[in-house]
Amino acid sequence: MERKTLTFAFMDPPFENERTITFFRIVDAALDAGADVQVFAYEGAAALAFALQKAHGNSVHQRDTATEAHPLTKDWIAALQSKAQRLGLQLDWVNCGLCVDERGVNESIPGCQRGSPADLWRYAAGSFNTLAIGTR
Numbered sequence: 001m002e003r004k005t006l007t008f009a010f011m012d013p014p015f016e017n018e019r020t021i022t023f024f025r026i027v028d029a030a031l032d033a034g035a036d037v038q039v040f041a042y043e044g045a046a047a048l049a050f051a052l053q054k055a056h057g058n059s060v061h062q063r064d065t066a067t068e069a070h071p072l073t074k075d076w077i078a079a080l081q082s083k084a085q086r087l088g089l090q091l092d093w094v095n096c097g098l099c100v101d102e103r104g105v106n107e108s109i110p111g112c113q114r115g116s117p118a119d120l121w122r123y124a125a126g127s128f129n130t131l132a133i134g135t136r
Helices: 018-032 043-047 073-086 097-103 117-125
Strands: 005-010 036-041 091-096 112-115 129-133
Touching: 005 018, 005 117, 018 036, 018 073, 018 129, 036 073, 036 117, 043 091, 043 097, 073 091, 091 097, 091 117, 097 112
Parallel strands: 005 036, 005 129, 036 091, 091 112
Antiparallel strands: none
């Protein structure tokens, strides 16, 4: 059976709403199903892989950084990349370069590339299916 490739266009910034977690869960499920995954991170989603994200404590609940264990989106992406590699699958991640520049999030974790909307076109053209998850 030929392996299928799914493309995702995602636009939400990190930490703003539940769509981000749902998006990561869908990507995880696609890997579990044996699909290669291509992600085009557009608009605020270009910050998901920002390498300089830092965990923080929660003084309201009197928790230090370690106790709070605040998840960072860059770590979720790294975990998905590791899972794909372990399963022998491909997880390609491209951040929109214009979006990265607008937000000053030029430093991404390893395995994430800078690109343009042309990459989304290329991804979608070669995929079994494409899911665009907008901000509204």
